[in-house]
Each structure stands twice: as C-alpha cells, then as structure tokens.
Amino acid sequence: MKAAHHPAGRDRDVIEGTSGIVLWLKCLILFILRICSALKDRREKLIRRAFLLVIATLPRTVAAQGAEQVRAIQNIFDPLSKPAELINDTARLTLLVCLIIFLVVGGLLLYSVVRYRRKSTDDDTMEPSQVYGSNAIELAWTIPPILIVIVLVLITARTVGEVNVIHSSKDTIQLRVIGHRFWWELQYPDYGVTAANEIHVPVSYLPSTPRPIQMTLDSADVVHGFWVPQLNGKLWVVPNHRNMMWIQPSSLGIYLGNCTVYCGDQHANMLIRVIVEPPEDFEKWIAGQKAQPVADPSVEDGRKEFIENSCGTCHHIAGTPAANGVFGPDLTHFMSRQTLGSGVAVNNDENLRSWLRDPQVLKPGCRMPDMKLDDKEVDLILAYLKTLK
Amino acid sequence: MANGTTTVDVGEEQLPARPGQERGTLTGWIQDLIYTVDHKKLGILYIGMALVFLVLAGIMALLIRAQLAFPDGHVVSPQTFNSLFTVHGTVMIFWVAMPLAFGMANYLVPLMIGARDMAFPRLNAFSFWLTFFGGCLLFFSYVGAPGLYGSGGAPAVAWMALAPLTSRAFSVGPSTDYWSLSLLVAGIGSVTGAINIMVTIFCYRTKGMTLSRLPLFVWMIVTTMFLVIVFLPPLSAAQIMLTLERYLGAKYFDTQAGGSAILWQHFFWIFGHPEVYILALPAFGVLSEVIPVFSRKPIFGYPMMVAASVLIGFISAGVWAHHMFTVGMTSFGVTFFGVATLAISVPTGIKIFNWLATIYGGKVRLELPMVFAFTALFQFLIAGLTGVMLGVAPFDWQLNDSYFVIAHFHYVIVGLILFAVFAFFYYWYPKVFGRMLDKKLGFWHFWLFTIGFHLTFDPQHIAGILGMPRRIYTYHPGRGWELWNFISSIGAIFQALGIIFFVLNLIWSARKGKVAGDDPWDAWTLEWMTTSPPPDYNFEKLPEVRSRRPLWDLKHPDDPDWKFE
Numbered sequence: 001m002k003a004a005h006h007p008a009g010r011d012r013d014v015i016e017g018t019s020g021i022v023l024w025l026k027c028l029i030l031f032i033l034r035i036c037s038a039l040k041d042r043r044e045k046l047i048r049r050a051f052l053l054v055i056a057t058l059p060r061t062v063a064a065q066g067a068e069q070v071r072a073i074q075n076i077f078d079p080l081s082k083p084a085e086l087i088n089d090t091a092r093l094t095l096l097v098c099l100i101i102f103l104v105v106g107g108l109l110l111y112s113v114v115r116y117r118r119k120s121t122d123d124d125t126m127e128p129s130q131v132y133g134s135n136a137i138e139l140a141w142t143i144p145p146i147l148i149v150i151v152l153v154l155i156t157a158r159t160v161g162e163v164n165v166i167h168s169s170k171d172t173i174q175l176r177v178i179g180h181r182f183w184w185e186l187q188y189p190d191y192g193v194t195a196a197n198e199i200h201v202p203v204s205y206l207p208s209t210p211r212p213i214q215m216t217l218d219s220a221d222v223v224h225g226f227w228v229p230q231l232n233g234k235l236w237v238v239p240n241h242r243n244m245m246w247i248q249p250s251s252l253g254i255y256l257g258n259c260t261v262y263c264g265d266q267h268a269n270m271l272i273r274v275i276v277e278p279p280e281d282f283e284k285w286i287a288g289q290k291a292q293p294v295a296d297p298s299v300e301d302g303r304k305e306f307i308e309n310s311c312g313t314c315h316h317i318a319g320t321p322a323a324n325g326v327f328g329p330d331l332t333h334f335m336s337r338q339t340l341g342s343g344v345a346v347n348n349d350e351n352l353r354s355w356l357r358d359p360q361v362l363k364p365g366c367r368m369p370d371m372k373l374d375d376k377e378v379d380l381i382l383a384y385l386k387t388l389k
Numbered sequence: 390m391a392n393g394t395t396t397v398d399v400g401e402e403q404l405p406a407r408p409g410q411e412r413g414t415l416t417g418w419i420q421d422l423i424y425t426v427d428h429k430k431l432g433i434l435y436i437g438m439a440l441v442f443l444v445l446a447g448i449m450a451l452l453i454r455a456q457l458a459f460p461d462g463h464v465v466s467p468q469t470f471n472s473l474f475t476v477h478g479t480v481m482i483f484w485v486a487m488p489l490a491f492g493m494a495n496y497l498v499p500l501m502i503g504a505r506d507m508a509f510p511r512l513n514a515f516s517f518w519l520t521f522f523g524g525c526l527l528f529f530s531y532v533g534a535p536g537l538y539g540s541g542g543a544p545a546v547a548w549m550a551l552a553p554l555t556s557r558a559f560s561v562g563p564s565t566d567y568w569s570l571s572l573l574v575a576g577i578g579s580v581t582g583a584i585n586i587m588v589t590i591f592c593y594r595t596k597g598m599t600l601s602r603l604p605l606f607v608w609m610i611v612t613t614m615f616l617v618i619v620f621l622p623p624l625s626a627a628q629i630m631l632t633l634e635r636y637l638g639a640k641y642f643d644t645q646a647g648g649s650a651i652l653w654q655h656f657f658w659i660f661g662h663p664e665v666y667i668l669a670l671p672a673f674g675v676l677s678e679v680i681p682v683f684s685r686k687p688i689f690g691y692p693m694m695v696a697a698s699v700l701i702g703f704i705s706a707g708v709w710a711h712h713m714f715t716v717g718m719t720s721f722g723v724t725f726f727g728v729a730t731l732a733i734s735v736p737t738g739i740k741i742f743n744w745l746a747t748i749y750g751g752k753v754r755l756e757l758p759m760v761f762a763f764t765a766l767f768q769f770l771i772a773g774l775t776g777v778m779l780g781v782a783p784f785d786w787q788l789n790d791s792y793f794v795i796a797h798f799h800y801v802i803v804g805l806i807l808f809a810v811f812a813f814f815y816y817w818y819p820k821v822f823g824r825m826l827d828k829k830l831g832f833w834h835f836w837l838f839t840i841g842f843h844l845t846f847d848p849q850h851i852a853g854i855l856g857m858p859r860r861i862y863t864y865h866p867g868r869g870w871e872l873w874n875f876i877s878s879i880g881a882i883f884q885a886l887g888i889i890f891f892v893l894n895l896i897w898s899a900r901k902g903k904v905a906g907d908d909p910w911d912a913w914t915l916e917w918m919t920t921s922p923p924p925d926y927n928f929e930k931l932p933e934v935r936s937r938r939p940l941w942d943l944k945h946p947d948d949p950d951w952k953f954e
Contacts, residue, residue, distance in 0.1 A: 073869035074856035076787040084787075091784040098774040105741065106770055112749040113763055116684070127945075128752045132953055133690035137746070138739070145738045149731045152781055156727045159783040164720045217717075222554045223650050225715065225790055229856040233786025236716045239553065239644035241651055243717035256868065260715075260790040260858040262547045264554065265467045268861035365467050 069253040074229040080255075081231040082210070082248035083163045090159045097148060163233070166244050167212040173201065176216045179224030179237040179259070182266035182366055183329055183342040193289040194316075196329035197342045198273045202282040204248050211279070217243040225260030228274050234260050249276040256343075265365025271343025289333050292319050293388050302384025305377050314368070317388065328368060334388040341366065349382065356381055426510035427925060431517050432496030433821065438521055439488040440892070445528070446480040447888065449473045451881055454845075458878035460866040470862035471545035472564075476527065478548030479568065482664070483575055484524040486802060489810050490671040491520070491579070494586050494610045496821065500916035500923060501604045503595025503931045508588040512581055519578030523571045530567035544568035547860060549661065550631075552642035552653035557635055566635065569628040576625045583617035586610060595915070597934035602954075604914045604937070605688060608695050609674030612702040616663045616670075619706070624660035627653065651716055658709035666705045669801065670698060672809035673740060676762050679812050680744050682912045683759035684751030687938060687950070690743045697736035697743075704733045714785045723782045730780035737773055741766070757831045758816035758910075761808050764839060768804030772797060775850070793853025799846045811838075811891070818895075819909045823921040824902030830894035838887025844880025848873035913938035 071080075079088040116128075176187040177199075186195045204210045217226055219239040227234035231247040249255070257272035277285070303320070306312065312323030318332040329342075337347055341363045345351040354361055356378045359368040373381070422430055453473055456464040465473065495513065499506055507513045530543045544564045546554050555565050590603070590611055603611075631653075633639040640646040642653040681688045688694060710718065710726040718726075744766055753759065775797040779785050788794060811834075818826045852873040857864065864870055908917040917940055919928050936942055936950035 070867075072867045075869075076854050076856065087783045087787055090781060091778075091787060094778050094781045094784050098777055102770065102774050105745070106767065109745055109748070109763075109767055109770065112745060113753055113755075116748060116751050117753045117755055122752060127685050128750060130687055130948075130950075130953075131689065131746075131750060132687055133693070133743075133746075138690050138693045138743075141742045142735065142739055145735045149735060152731055152777070153724075153728050156731075156782050157724045160720050160723050160727075163783060163786075164723070219644075222559055223551055225858070227790070227856070227858065229787060233783065234715050234790060235786070238650050238716060240647070240649060241717060257856070258858045258861065262471070262551055262554070262860040264559065265471065265545075267471075268467065268863050 071230060071253045071255045074256060076229045079230055080249055080251040080253075082204075082207075082212070082250070083232040083246060084230055086159055086162050087233050090155050093155065094152065097152070101148075165246070167214045167246050169212075171209070171211050173211060173213045174216070175199070175201075175213050176218065177226060177237070179217070179219040179221075179226070179263075179270075180327075180367075181221050181264050182259070182270040182363070184270070184272065185220070185329070188286070188289075191286050191290065193286060194330045195289060195333070196337070197271075197339065198275060198337050200275045200277060200282055200285045201247070201249065202279040203252055203276050204250055210248055212246050212248040215245045215247070217245060222263045223261045224263050224270065226257070226272065227260045228255045228257030228272055230255055231257075231274060236261055247274075249274070252276050252278065254338075266363055269342060269344040269363055269366075271339075273339065273343055285336070288336060288389075293317065293332055295319070296387045299380075299384040299387050302380035302382070305373075305380045306384055309371055309373065309377065309381070311371075311381070331385065331388055334385055336389060349386075352382055352385065353378060426506075426514045428495050428499050428507045428510065428513060429821075429923065429927075431513050432492045432494075434517055435488045435492030435495055435520075438517075438524070439485045439492060442480050442484040442488075442524060444888070444892075446477045446485060447885065449477040449480075451885060453477065454878040454881040456862060457864075457874050459875065460864050460868075460871055462863055465862075467862045468542070468545060471860070472543035474860055475544050475547055475568070479527065479544075479572070480524070481802070482548065482668070483572060484520070484527075486668045486806060487575075487579060488520060489806075490613060490668060491516075491582050491586075493671055493675070493810075493813055494613070495582075497817070497916060498586055498589060498607055498610055499593070500820075500919070500927060501607050501914050502590060502593065502598050503915050503928060503934070504589060504593035505927050507585050508593055509585050512585050516578045516582035516585065519581070520575045523573075523575030523578065526574060527567055527571035530564050530571075533563070533567065549657050550653070552631075552650050553644045553648070555631055555635075555653075556643040556645070558643075558645060566632065569631050573625055573628040573632075576621050576628070579617055580621050580625075583614040583621075587614045587618065590614075595931050595934060598915075599934075601692075602934055602937045605677035605691065605694055605698075606671075606674035606914075609670040609677065609698055612698045613667050613670040616667050616702055616705065620660045620663040620667075623656055627656035627660075630656075651713075654713050654716060655709070658712045660709075661712060662709040663702075663705045665798075665801065666701055668806050670701070672765065672806040673698065675809040675813045675816075676744060676766055678914065679758045679762040679816050680747050680766070682816075682910055683754045683756060683762070684748050685754070686747055686751040687941075688743065689746035690739075691937060693739055694743050697739045700736040701733060704729060704736070708733055711780060711782075711785070712789075714782045715789045727780060727782040731777065734773065734777055734780070741770060741773070756815075756910075757826070757828065757835065758812045760835055761812035761815060764835075765805050765808035765812060768800055768808060768842075772800035772804055775800065788853060790859055791853035792849045792857045792859060795859050796846045796849035796853060799849075803842055803846070811835075814891075814895070816910065817916075818898070819905030820916055820921045820923070822899050822902075823905055824898050824900075825905050825909060826894050826898045827902060830890050830897065834887050834890040834894060836887075837883050837890060841880045841883025841885075841887055844883060845877050846880070848876045848880075852877075908940070911944075913940040915939055 076084075077088060077092065079085045174189050176189060178185040178187070184197050186197075186199055187193070188195075201213045202211050204212070215226075217235060217237040219237045221239065223239070224237040225234050226237055226245065228247075231249055232245060235243050235245045237243065253276055255274040255276065257274065259267055259270035259272070263270065307320070307322040312320065312325055314325035314328035315323055316325055316330045316332065317323040323331070335347070339345065340347050340351055340355055341359065344363045345355070351362065356371075356373060358370040359366055360370055422434060425431060452465060453470065456462045456470055495507070542564055544567060546560060546565055546568065550565070550568060553559060555569075590607060594603075630639065630641045634641055634643055634648075640648045642648045642650060644650055677688055677694060708726060708729045710722060711730040714723055714726070775793070779788055779794065779797060815826050815831060818824075852870050855869045855873075857868070857870045905921050907919065907921055910917070915928075915931065915934070916923070918931070932939060932943065936954055938950045942949040942951060
C-alpha cells in the first residue's frame with residue numbers, strides 16, 4: 001500500500017474550530033488543574049490520580065500505519081474524522097464538568113455521612129439541632145447549576161450548528177446509504193457506482209484540502225441507525241424521512257460500526273465497514289466497480305445454476321439480464337468485498353460455501369432463504385461468484 | 390369491579406365473612422385479598438405483584454446476560470433474545486416500577502394524611518386488577534401468540550415498539566397486539582388509580598393537614614399522579630392508533646403507506662419521558678422521608694423541595710424529544726430540547742443539595758433503610774450526571790442507542806428507584822407486618838446487591854463509549870467489548886443472589902422477625918401513630934396536625950415544630 005508515504009494525518013491537535021467559549025473554558029479548566037497539581041496536598045494528588053486512571057482505562061487505538069489496519073475498537077473519545085472531533089471537544093468538556101461536579105458533591109455526601117454518623121458514645125436522647133432551611137443557602141446552590149447549564153447550552157448550540165451542515169462543494173463526495181433488513185446498499189451518484197456493506201472513501205490528510213463525504217440516509221423498510229463512532233455520531237436511517245450526515249476521515253484504516261436501532265432478528269449483524277484509503281486507491285476502487293465483470297466461459301455452468309435457482313430475483317449482476325433484483329446486495333463485484341452478510345463473516349471459500357448451502361446458519365433470521373442447493377450446485381455457483389471481481 | 394354484586398358499604402372494612410369464605414386459613418387469606426377494597430391490602434397486592442414480575446423479568450435479564458457474557462454466544466436464539474429484551478423492558482417499567490409506585494402510594498398516602506381509606510375504594514381495586522390482568526395478558530403472549538397463526542411468539546419490537554417494525558408487514562401474527570393491548574389495559578388501570586390517589590390527597594386529609602404540611606412523600610406522589618393523568622393517555626391513544634392501523638387499515642405509522650415513524654416516536658416519548666419522573670418521584674419521596682428520620686433532622690428547605698418537585702413535573706412535559714436527538718431533527722429542535730433537558734437538572738440538583746444539607750449536621754443512624762437510601766442518593770448523583778452528558782445533544786449523538794444509555798437508565802431505575810424501594814421495604818415493613826426485617830439477612834442483601842449492581846452496570850458505560858449498540862444479541866470478538874460484558878454478566882449473578890436474600894428476609898421476618906411496636910424508628914409522620922400493622926380503619930384517634938412533623942410535636946411538647954413554621 002502507498003499509505004506509508006503519507007503522514008498519518010492526525011491533525012486533531014490543531015486548535016482549529018476550537019475557538020471562543022470552548023477554548024476559554026478549556027484554558028480555565030487547565031488553569032484550575034494546574035493549581036491543583038501545584039498543591040502538594042496528598043488528597044488532591046489522589047483525586048488527580050483517580051481522574052487519570054479513569055481516562056487510562058479507556059482503550060485507545062494506535063495511530064494508523066496503513067489502510068489494512070482494522071479499527072475494531074471504536075472509542076468515541078478517539079475521533080479520526082472532522083465531525084467526530086467537533087463532538088469530542090464538547091463531549092470531553094461535558095465529561096470534565098460532570099466529573100468535577102461528581103467529585104465535589106459526591107465527596108460532600110460521603111463526608112457528611114461519615115462525619116455526622118452516630119457514634120457509639122452518643123447520647124441517644126439528645127437530638128441534633130433542628131435546622132429547617134435557609135433561603136440564602138438555597139439561592140447559593142441554585143445559581144451555580146444555572147450558570148453551568150447556560151454554558152453547556154451555549155456549547156451545545158454551537159456544536160450542533162457546526163456538525164449539522166450539508167456539504168456541497170465540488171470536493172464533496174456524495175454517498176447514498178440505504179438501510180435494508182439487514183444490510184446496507186451504497187450508491188455513489190457522482191460515479192454511477194452501486195455497492196453494498198463496505199463503504200470506500202478517500203482520506204482527507206490535510207484540513208486545507210478536505211474531501212468531506214456527504215451521506216444521504218434512507219431506509220427501504222424499518223428504522224435503522226448508522227454509527228461509526230470514530231467518524232461521526234449516530235443518525236437514524238428512517239423510511240420516509242431523509243437524513244443527512246457527513247464524515248471527513250483523517251486517518252487510513254478500516255472502521256467498524258453497527259446498525260444502532262433495533263430492526264429485527266439480525267439487527268446485531270447489520271455491521272458497517274468504512275474503508276478509508278489513499279485517494280489513488282479510492283479512484284482505483286471506483287474504476288473497478290464501474291467495470292463490467294469479465295464473462296469467464298469456464299464458469300458458465302455456475303452462471304446457469306445462479307440463474308436457474310432464481311438468485312437473480314433478488315440480486316443484481318451487471319451484464320446479466322436475468323440477475324436484476326433489488327432486494328439483496330448487488331453482486332457485480334462481489335469478490336471485491338472483505339466480508340459476507342453485512343460483516344457477519346469473512347469472505348472466504350469456507351464461509352461462502354456455508355452461506356450458499358444455508359444462509360440461516362451464519363445469520364439466522366436474515367432475509368435470504370435456504371435455497372436447498374445440493375453440493376454440486378453449491379460448488380458451481382461458488383466458482384461463478386468467485387469470478388465476480 | 391372486584392365485588393360489584395354486593396350491596397355492603399365497602400368503605401367500612403368491618404365486614405362479616407362472606408358466604409363460603411373461611412377466616413384464618415390460607416384459603417381465607419387469599420379470598421380476603423381477592424375481595425378486598427382496603428387500601429393497605431391493595432397496596433400489598435400491588436407490591437407483591439411487582440415482586441413476582443420483578444423475579445420473572447429478572448430471570449429474563451439473567452438470560453440476556455448469559456447470552457452476552459461471551460462474544461458469539463449461543464445461549465438463546467436471536468428471535469428469543471429479541472423478545473427477551475422487549476418483555477424484560479416492558480415488564481420492568483409497567484409491571485414492576487409503576488406498580489411499586491402505586492403500591493407505595495396506596496399503602497402510605499391515606500396513613501400519612503390521616504385518612505381512613507382511599508376516596509374510591511372499589512375503583513382502587515378495579516385499578517389494581519386491571520394492571521394485574523394487563524400483565525397476565527402480556528405473559529400470555531408466550532402461549533397465545535403462536536396460536537392460530539402458528540407464527541410469532543412473545544413481542545419482539547423493543548419496549549418502545551419502534552414503528553414501523555410494529556406494522557403487519559414486519560410483525561406477523563398477534564404478538565405485537567399482546568404488547569399494545571396489555572399496555573392499554575394496564576394504562577387505564579394506572580389512570581384510574583392516579584385519579585383516586587389525587588382525590589384522596591386533596592379531599593381526605595385529617596384536621597390541620599394543610600397542603601403546606603403534607604409529608605414530602607405525599608407531595609411527590611401528587612406530582613407523580615398528575616403526570617400519570619396527563620401523560621399516560623397519549624400512550625393509550627398511540628396503542629389505539631396502532632391497533633387501528635393493524636386491523637382497520639388506518640395509516641399513522643406505516644411508512645410504506647405514507648405514515649411516519651417519527652410520529653410514533655413523538656407519541657411514545659411524550660409519554661415516555663414523564664414516565665421516568667413517574668417512576669423517580671416516588672423514589673425521591675421515600676428518600677425525603679427516610680433521610681430526615683435517620684439523620685434526626687427535619688428535611689432541609691421543605692418549600693424548595695416541594696417547588697422543585699412540581700417544577701420537575703412541569704418541565705418534564707417539554708423534554709421528551711431528547712430521546713430523539715438522533716432521529717434527524719432540525720438544529721433548532723435539537724437545541725430547544727437540549728435546553729429544556731439541561732434545565733431540568735437544576736431542580737433535580739436542588740433536591741440533591743437539600744438531602745445533603747439534611748444529612749449535614751445531623752446524627753446519622755446507619756440502619757438498613759438509611760444505608761439503602763444513602764446508596765440510592767449517591768447512585769442517583771451518578772445517574773443524574775450521565776443524564777447531563779446525554780442532555781448535551783452532540784454528546785448524545787455518540788452515546789444514544791449505545792450501552793452507555795443502558796447503563797444510564799439502569800442507574801436511574803435500579804440504582805435510584807429500586808434502592809429507594811428497598812429502603813421503603815426496610816423502613817415500612819415493620820409498619821405493614823408488625824415485625825422488623827432481619828438485619829443480618831438485610832446486610833447480605835445490601836452488599837450482594839450493591840456489588841452486583843456496580844459490577845453489572847458500571848462496565849456498560851465503557852462498552853457504550855467503545856461503540857457497543859444496544860439490543861444486539863451477539864457481537865464479534867475484538868471490538869473491545871468482551872471484558873466489560875463478562876464483568877457485567879458476573880454482576881448479574883450477584884444481583885440475583887441479593888434478591889434471593891431479600892425475598893428470604895421478607896418471608897422469614899414475617900413470622901420470626903423481632904416485634905416492631907408502633908414506632909420502631911422514632912419517626913414523625915402520622916402512620917407511626919397507629920398500631921403495626923394498622924387496623925382496618927387505620928386510626929382510632931388523631932391529633933390535630935399543627936406542623937409538618939406531628940409526632941415530633943407530641944414527643945417534644947417543650948420544643949414543637951409549629952413554633953418555627
């Protein structure tokens with residue numbers, strides 16, 4: 001892969017897009033933490049250590065080396081795409097505010113229950129002094145939460161505005177994602193390409209030359225959800241209600257994601273794979289997808305079996321008039337995919353054979369029925385599918 | 390109605406045995422529970438029913454955790470798993486948490502306000518039995534839904550019944566109808582029950598029990614019942630619309646015929662979010678009674694506590710769409726509901742501060758009710774803060790529909806509400822059965838359940854942050870979720886053990902527990918004035934109430950509360 005020639009492209013430490021109130025608050029919090037660290041008091045150290053421990057328990061993925069790296073661990077605090085980074089700034093700040101509130105209020109709660117617990121030496125007939133309340137104190141602890149809420153609201157409004165945009169510049173790649181039970185149909189209208197389940201997109205190495213991918217989310221049946229945490233937050237894929245979402249990945253790799261809205265039996269195996277590759281590789285992939293499959297006379301029997309068993313009712317294969325279905329994934333360039341059944345298994349001979357014999361074994365409840373093929377038919381169709389590169 | 394044919398005045402419970410009814414035997418006791426219109430017995434029935442359903446839905450949770458303990462699990466089939474989480478969620482909300490709230494209110498409200506019974510005793514029985522039979526209807530789906538069609542089973546549409554998954558194209562057979570009709574039946578029971586409790590509180594208070602002297606538990610119940618009356622009907626309406634759509638060709642939510650999936654979401658959550666407060670406010674009420682008594686101080690800032698509860702009740706009407714930040718709303722919609730959601734954290738924060746101030750400077754007796762109440766309060770602090778994170782809309786885009794949300798709302802429903810219910814049991818069990826719950830068994834219950842709770846739900850936050858979506862029946866290894874799910878499943882075993890100790894304690898202490906006496910906790914509200922258990926008519930005589938703590942005034946005639954109010 002050519003990936004090694006490029007820098008890893010992690011530009012998220014650049015404080016671009018982190019201006020205004022967020023930056024100001026960051027400085028404030030850093031300042032407070034600095035003061036805390038300056039204190040030699042052991043208790044403060046303990047609190048800081050606990051905080052660091054919490055952060056350290058969250059696994060982080062290692063920086064990209066090449067496009068083959070599978071980013072299976074999708075930590076939302078380790079974003080690798082512009083909108084996810086915007087969300088992350090807000091998320092980290094919110095987390096920090098909440099942690100501070102937790103430490104202060106939780107600490108006070110524990111302190112008062114320990115400090116004011118009844119001791120065995122206490123005289124039980126004596127009641128503590130009866131305090132009924134104080135308007136001044138009530139006011140004092142009502143105002144800080146209101147101020148915190150105002151800050152969080154402002155940050156929310158700002159980030160919502162930044163992430164909820166629709167890109168239409170000429171560098172933008174349009175991508176139509178259609179959720180089906182239980183797989184993803186992908187259309188690249190600019191290129192006239194239809195694919196399934198594995199999204200190929202080019203990387204945006206530098207913020208100065210971004211190539212955002214503007215996705216249009218539609219559903220063919222029930223509600224689904226599109227979520228690849230390192231690329232963007234999730235968005236529902238709703239029938240009769242078009243949603244827009246963009247990503248702008250800054251690092252190479254294969255990003256894994258899931259359907260997030262329960263959509264039926266195989267909701268768990270409606271997986272997403274986003275392959276972020278160097279622009280040259282992306283163009284190569286597009287060219288491969290546009291090409292007509294080469295008719296290989298040696299698998300003509302398999303092709304016949306494919307058609308005779310009505311596979312074409314649901315599946316489309318370009319150049320084969322009898323295979324023009326729209327219910328299942330397009331198989332024109334089936335062998336260019338890494339996985340089967342929307343990510344349920346690796347695309348190899350063994351799994352493909354199992355799938356052809358009975359899809360309900362690998363993915364019980366999926367829409368493709370058991371076609372009751374015998375060994376010979378399976379072998380023939382397998383050989384034919386393997387030519388669909 | 391339970392006994393619609395009899396002409397006896399059922400407001401008086403001094404009834405002779407009915408023909409064929411035996412007194413003092415098990416059969417007689419069961420018959421008595423079936424015929425009863427007494428608010429105390431109905432309260433016990435509500436809570437007993439909730440415990441039975443808690444165990445059933447808890448077993449479902451154990452199966453769910455068993456399936457997810459390891460990647461590529463094969464304990465149950467995907468179809469079974471999907472119906473397990475649907476029924477688990479539905480039952481826990483509608484037949485465990487809500488009946489617990491109604492049961493607590495039923496038993497305590499008349500006693501706390503010094504009334505003889507509820508305003509409409511027979512309506513009360515009617516409400517209970519509707520709820521009960523609604524629950525039976527849902528469970529009957531396991532038997533009935535495969536029925537004539539030979540397809541389907543228990544409903545598998547998630548507890549929020551994600552339309553258009555509920556349309557006939559995607560839900561073949563009657564299983565979804567069991568879901569919607571059972572909720573409709575129980576919903577009517579809840580609304581009638583709520584009206585009853587509201588009328589009781591407003592019309593049947595004893596002399597001197599003004600609204601500003603109501604125990605805080607009763608104030609929380611007022612707010613709760615207001616929410617039930619206003620926000621359950623939208624859910625019932627939605628169930629009727631769904632049934633019309635499935636059987637009479639209406640097209641509300643069926644997207645294939647031009648309906649809207651988002652419309653269902655609005656209908657569901659305009660009920661669904663106030664529902665959270667319907668469940669949480671009674672728990673707040675329990676904390677507001679237990680914490681002062683065991684800190685030996687009156688509640689700090691009573692008027693602010695009342696105002697905060699009522700404010701929560703009102704604001705909760707305008708926050709429902711924060712469950713829908715990810716459905717694709719406009720930026721304005723997202724921001725509006727984000728503001729409302731964050732605003733509700735202010736009165737909630739005030740409550741926490743007031744409880745804190747009640748403990749502060751007190752003389753805290755760490756008896757079991759207080760231990761549970763304090764743990765509930767501490768866990769609610771965490772649940773509230775993860776709620777703030779979910780209220781910040783961009784953060785929610787990442788966290789929603791993930792295991793983080795699962796962890797968050799289990800922190801609310803188990804960590805706050807169930808722990809408060811346990812506090813309720815340890816505090817009021819002596820009043821109900823006349824005997825104390827055993828301390829040793831209670832100790833085991835507390836530690837097993839608390840450890841189990843944290844083992845189960847703390848790791849789920851991290852699984853969610855690592856991108857684990859909810860409602861998946863399986864996952865591949867290598868996604869970083871294995872460890873967290875494994876710990877979670879181990880924790881479920883601890884929780885189950887805790888519940889076993891709890892149930893053993895309930896049964897054992899009813900016969901062998903230490904005799905409690907009228908007022909074992911040296912408490913201040915009216916229910917501790919009468920005998921334990923209270924007679925059918927509740928009170929022989931009542932003093933005129935002159936302050937928020939009538940029993941304090943009686944016990945401390947030299948330093949009564951009314952001097953300071």
